[in-house]
Amino acid sequence: MTKESPMKKNTQLAGWASLLAVAGLALSGCAGTPTGGSTGGGGASGELVGGPGVDVDAKTIRIGTLVPVSGVFAGAITNIEGIEAAFHRATSEGGALEGWTVEVVNQDTKYDAATAIPLYEGMKDDVAMISIVLGSTIIDAMLPSIETDGVTLIPGGTTPNLQFAEHIVPSLPMTSAHASSLIPYAIENYDVGDATFCSLTVEDTLGAYVVENFEFTVEELGLTKGVETTFAPNTDQLTAQITALKNGKCDVVMTGGTGSFLQTFAVQAVQQDYAPLVLAGNSSYNVTLATGPGADWLAEHAIISVPGDEWLGTDAPGQAMMIEDLTAVNPDFVPTANAHLTGYVNGMLTAEILAAAIDAGDLSREGIAAAAAGIGTWEDELGLAGGDVVVGETAAGNVPPSKLSMFRIDPDVPTGLALERYYYESEVTNDYIESIRP
Numbered sequence: 552m553t554k555e556s557p558m559k560k561n562t563q564l565a566g567w568a569s570l571l572a573v574a575g576l577a578l579s580g581c582a583g584t585p586t587g588g589s590t591g592g593g594g595a596s597g598e599l600v601g602g603p604g605v606d607v608d609a610k611t612i613r614i615g616t617l618v619p620v621s622g623v624f625a626g627a628i629t630n631i632e633g634i635e636a637a638f639h640r641a642t643s644e645g646g647a648l649e650g651w652t653v654e655v656v657n658q659d660t661k662y663d664a665a666t667a668i669p670l671y672e673g674m675k676d677d678v679a680m681i682s683i684v685l686g687s688t689i690i691d692a693m694l695p696s697i698e699t700d701g702v703t704l705i706p707g708g709t710t711p712n713l714q715f716a717e718h719i720v721p722s723l724p725m726t727s728a729h730a731s732s733l734i735p736y737a738i739e740n741y742d743v744g745d746a747t748f749c750s751l752t753v754e755d756t757l758g759a760y761v762v763e764n765f766e767f768t769v770e771e772l773g774l775t776k777g778v779e780t781t782f783a784p785n786t787d788q789l790t791a792q793i794t795a796l797k798n799g800k801c802d803v804v805m806t807g808g809t810g811s812f813l814q815t816f817a818v819q820a821v822q823q824d825y826a827p828l829v830l831a832g833n834s835s836y837n838v839t840l841a842t843g844p845g846a847d848w849l850a851e852h853a854i855i856s857v858p859g860d861e862w863l864g865t866d867a868p869g870q871a872m873m874i875e876d877l878t879a880v881n882p883d884f885v886p887t888a889n890a891h892l893t894g895y896v897n898g899m900l901t902a903e904i905l906a907a908a909i910d911a912g913d914l915s916r917e918g919i920a921a922a923a924a925g926i927g928t929w930e931d932e933l934g935l936a937g938g939d940v941v942v943g944e945t946a947a948g949n950v951p952p953s954k955l956s957m958f959r960i961d962p963d964v965p966t967g968l969a970l971e972r973y974y975y976e977s978e979v980t981n982d983y984i985e986s987i988r989p
Contacts, residue, residue: 597912598912599909599912599913599914600912600913600914600915600918601914601915602679602914602915602916602918602919603675603676603677603678603679603916604677604678604679604680605679605914607914609652610650610651610652611651611652611653611654612648612651612652612653612654612679612905612914613653613654613655613656613677613678613679614634614638614653614654614655614656614678614679614680614681614682614901615655615656615657615658615671615674615675615677615678615680615681615682616630616631616634616655616656616657616658616681616682616683616684617657617658617660617667617670617671617681617683617684617685617689618630618631618657618659618660618683618684618685618707619659619660619661619662619685619686620657620659621659621661622661623785623810623811624661624662624685624809624810626837626838626887626890627685627890629884629885629887629890629891629894630683630685630707630890630891630893630894631655631657631683631894632877632880632881632884632891632894633873633877633890633891633892633893633894633895633896633897633898634655634682634683634894634895634897634898634901635655635880635881635894635898636873636876636877636879636880636891636894636895636898637876637894637895637896637897637898637899637901637902638653638655638898638901638902639876639879639880640872640876640899641653641898641899641902641906646902647902647903647905647906648902648905648906648909651905651909653902653905656674656677656678658670658671658673658674660684660685660686660689662685662686662689662784662809662810663689664686664688664689664691664692667684667686667689667692667693668692668693668696671693671696672696675696675700675702679905679914679919680702680703680704680705680901680904680905680919681697681702681703681704681705682704682705682897682898682900682901683705683706683707683893683894683897684704684706684707685707685708686757686809687708687709687710687713687726687727687755687756687757687760688755688756688757690704690706690709690713690719691710691712691713691756694713694716694719697716697718697719698716698717698718700916701718701916701917701920702718702916703718703720703904703916703919703920703923704718704719704720705719705720705721705722705897705900705901706719706721706722707723707726707893707897708723708724708725708726708727708833708834708893709721709723709725709726709727709951710725710726710727710756710757710760711725711727711760711763711987712756712760714949714951714987715946715947715949715988715989716946717945717946718920718946719946720900720904720923720926720942720949721940721942721949721951722896722897722900722936722940723858723893723896723897723936723937723951723952724858724937724938724951724952724953724954724955724980725760725951725984726757726832726833726834727757727760727761727763727764727807727832728760728764728951728953728980728983728984729761729764729807729830729831729832729833729856729955730750730761730764730765730768730805730807730830730832731764731767731768731771731977731979731980731982731983732856732953732955732975732976732977732979732980733805733830733831733832733854733856733955733957734748734765734768734769734772734774734803734805734830734979735768735772735977735978735979736854736856736957736972736975736977737803737828737830737854738772740971740972741828741854743802743803743828744774745775746774746775746802746803746828747775747776747777747799747800747801747802747803748765748769748774748775748776748777748801748802748803748804748805749776749777749778749779749780749796749799749801749803749804749805749827750762750765750779750780750804750805750806750807751780751781751782751789751792751796751804751805751806751807751808751816752765752779752780752781752782752805752806752807752808753781753782753783753784753807753808753809753812754781754782754783754784755784757807757808757809757834758781758807758808761805761806761807761832762779762807764983765779765805765807767979767983767986768979768983771979771982771983772979777796777799777800777801778795778796778799778801780792780795780796782808782812784808784809784810785810786812786815787815788815788819789812789815789816789819790819790822790823793816793819793820793823793825794823796825796827797823797825801827802827802828803827803828803829803830804827804828804829804830805830806829806830806831806832806835807831807832807834807835808834808835809834809835810837811837811839811843812835813829813831813835813837813840813845813849813853814837814839814840814843814844814845814849815845816829816845817843817844817845817846817848817849817852817853818844818845818848820845820848821845821848826848826851826852827852828852828853828854829849829852829853829854830853830854830856831853831854831855831856832855832856833855833856833857833858833889833955835855836855836857836888836889836890836968838885838887838966838967840853840855840960840967840968841960841961841962841964841966841967841968842962842967846960846962846967849960850959850960850961850962853959853960854957854958854959854971855957855958855959855960855968856955856956856957856958856975857888857889857892857955857956857958857968858889858892858896858935858936858937858952858954858955858956859888859892859934859935859936859937859956860934860935860956860970860973861956861958861964861966861968861969861970862874862886862888862964862965862966862968863964863965864970864973866934866970866973866974867933867934867935867973868932868933868934869932869933869934869935870933870934870935872933873891873892873895873933873935874886876895877891877895886965886966887966888958888966888967888968892935895935896933896935896936899933900926900929900940903926903929904919904922904923904926905919905922907922907923907925907926908921908922923942924942924943924944924945925944926940926942927941927942928940928941928942929941929942931952934974936952937951937952937953937954937955937974938952938953938954938974938976939952940952947988947989950984951984953976953977953980953981953984954974954975954976955974955975955977956970956972956973956974956975957970957971957972957975958970958971959971
């Protein structure tokens with residue numbers, strides 16, 4: 552479907568998937584036999600208070616994840632590899648959770664809110680907290696229960712309605728706020744200041760907020776806005792949308808969605824002899840981008856924004872460490888941009904929160920929530936999170952990181968993404984974040 556927008560004159564110059572694709576799966580993130588470690592506080596009484604998903608005597612903590620691991624989303628299992636790698640380091644000698652075992656319990660949501668809600672209800676009493684839920688619509692549907700249950704949740708990405716919600720701890724740049732970095736970057740580097748900017752977004756919560764961020768950016772920069780098109784989740788047909796974009800003389804298309812829609816767009820754009828500059832945020836990344844039928848077209852026409860570094864890059868201090876930890880967890884892992892990093896960053900932040908709760912002597916729901924609120928500024932020392940994460944004493948004080956790295960598609964790079972610019976920082980993004988703060 553399309554929505555016509557008034558035109559305005561531009562004034563800006565310028566192989567685990569097959570093994571793990573099951574509904575529920577527990578994975579161990581221990582580094583070996585617990586050795587006692589140095590953490591374990593105990594509060595004034597000297598006794599550590601436990602809670603759901605915590606066995607104080609066995610020094611074991613169960614962490615929940617809600618990640619689709621079957622069908623078209625089977626590759627998302629790499630998020631679990633990432634969080635397992637982080638817990639491997641955290642429970643190793645000298646780690647934040649040394650002496651503890653962390654078990655990851657995943658439920659396959661099939662990227663469907665109606666499926667995810669009962670899965671959450673079934674697991675919530677068996678986990679200490681939730682670290683990674685993929686899908687803004689799913690998190691949005693879970694939010695009332697999360698707040699009622701007092702469960703601390705670190706999502707795989709946020710949208711404005713989630714960024715400042717109680718019990719949600721942001722860990723990465725907002726998934727829906729990539730347009731405000733991609734568009735200024737494209738203007739600065741690809742001479743598209745006089746172009747007509749349009750959008751192609753999925754019909755869900757993520758897509759709606761991508762459009763909001765897109766419209767904010769176009770207005771902020773005084774650009775020419777064309778048609779806004781949308782598509783149904785999991786569609787394999789974008790012919791009508793491409794026709795509308797082509798007829799609307801759209802030079803630049805900001806996209807927002809998940810799964811393999813970029814491949815579909817590329818193949819069907821070729822069929823219509825349409826070649827705009829395509830801008831895509833990290834939710835659009837798929838391991839087939841550099842190998843699928845539309846790979847050559849995407850390599851020529853698409854810019855992808857993702858937090859962090861190129862796979863074998865040296866800009867991020869933590870990139871080599873993440874690869875080392877992934878190798879320890881699964882020597883046969885397949886390098887995957889975005890998902891491995893999302894899991895790893897979430898796992899490291901989760902470990903910091905749990906360690907703080909242990910030091911305070913309280914691993915109950917309330918204790919973990921208090922530990923999360925007390926994190927304050929979590930510095931991006933690894934160079935993977937997109938900047939420092941600020942966790943407010945109340946959710947209204949949360950400030951997400953905002954730096955995004957810019958990539959082009961290249962089949963010769965392990966993940967298919969070749970770095971063009973590490974940690975691009977956009978004033979438009981910072982202005983957008985301020986505009987949505989409660």
